[in-house]
Amino acid sequence: MTTPCATHIQTEHLTVQYGKQRVLHDITLQIPDRQITAIIGPSGCGKTTLLKSFNRLIELQEGVKVSGSVFVDGENIYDPKVEVTRLRKKMGLLLQRPQVLPMSIFDNVAYGPRIHGCRDRRQLADIVEKYLRMASLWDEVRDRLHEAAARLSIGQQQRLCLARALAIEPEIILCDEPTSALDPASTQRIEQIFMELKKEYTIVIVTHILRQARRLADHVLFLYLGELVEYGQAQYIFENPQQQRTRDYIMGVIS
């Protein structure tokens, strides 16, 4: 059993290149277990790339080259022996725009458990209810589970995506600006859910909204132009940043 604050994800000299362009440069960091870690930084600084290198989704990009290593639960995930489907099952992903699957609400949540081998109808129904409740969507959709997911409002879709991500029973939730397409009320709901979830899950959230990072984060990573400038406990980063660039970013001098 890992104790809280133990390291869950760790990178060593992680460098990512698209063709000749270097997007991440020599990143070494640790992401603590069962806390919210926010990755902040201006647009194009490599936040999303860093997030997607944790579940090897980055490999789907054209002409990408990854060097260095990423450890999840102490295992180097770029080892050729690692089964990528099993790795990704450990991590739920929430994208910037909710991307529901072209199926019913029920099937969206049941998709993950099904592909990972759960066939029992009763059990699936229980799983769907449990995670829809967890994403606080159950009460809104309980009567129309078999309607198209695409008909939900965008805020509901994002919560559905969260339920779907939780249904594969991950240890980690990766979020790429999960509220940037949402209205303030939906954003608040998602943030409340995150505060609940961090008791059981490690959450990594990419955000360019500083106030959101302040509200949510226990730890903060500041990326600037592909380099990790500073990381540590949120309180210290926000109140007493050691680096000039971090200070400038937090003060709004650079963005």
Next chain:
Amino acid sequence: MDWRRVEENIFKCLMLTSVCCVVGSLLFILGTVFVKGFHALTLDMLIKTPQGGYYLGKGGGILNAITGSIVLGIGATLLALLLSLPLVVYLNLYLRKNSRRAFAVRFLLDVLWGIPSIVYGAFGFTVMVFFKLQASLLAAIITVALLILPIMARSMDEVLKMIPFELKEASFAMGATKFETAVHVILRQAIGGLVTAILIAFGRGIGDAASVLFTASFTDSLPYSLFKPVATLPLAIFFQLGTPFPEVQERGYAAALVLAILILGVSIAARFISGKFTRHVIR
């Protein structure tokens, strides 16, 4: 004088002209076939096979060609589907976007698309002769399948290209394999477009005369064996229009009308069916 408004109107007129040309010529063709063929279209034509002297104006019908064309069309479409669906999934999910292999395959398909159908017919005939086979339903199915394969595959390819990358990403992020993503997510999202692609290919296959001229031959009996010649509507039209007898020529137009109605019917039916599958599609 407001030049921008004039420009807008000129181009609007030009566009309307092209629309009228396209719709008009289609209606003109259908109208001609209808006017010339409708009163020769009798129930006998639809439910009887040709009797002796049919092509000289005696009794009988074209049931042989109707059933032959349907069997041939469905067979060839299924065979082409069996080959093109895995092909396009491979192109779009397993190969990278600007991979050379994908480029080469697409280029080849485009070239194949442009080859006239008589060349497919001649090719099928050569292969048949080589294997010492006679003209048969099977030979025709294979030839027509080859003819419509590039059409079907390239149309499906364009449909799958339009699928947003994020949708695949969402599925992969859950730990799905490429195959699971293809079957459960991509094909579901693309089903409407795929049905259209299948229909385009079916319409092209069932209406083609040149590719079946040597490979299917023609017969007065119903299709009962894969290894026997089969009658087809395009050839029934061709033979009847080629006679010097006006009443037989009229039957040729009636056969053309049957072919047109057949394709129309299949299109409408397929739209109706695919509508049931597309209710979950993300727009």
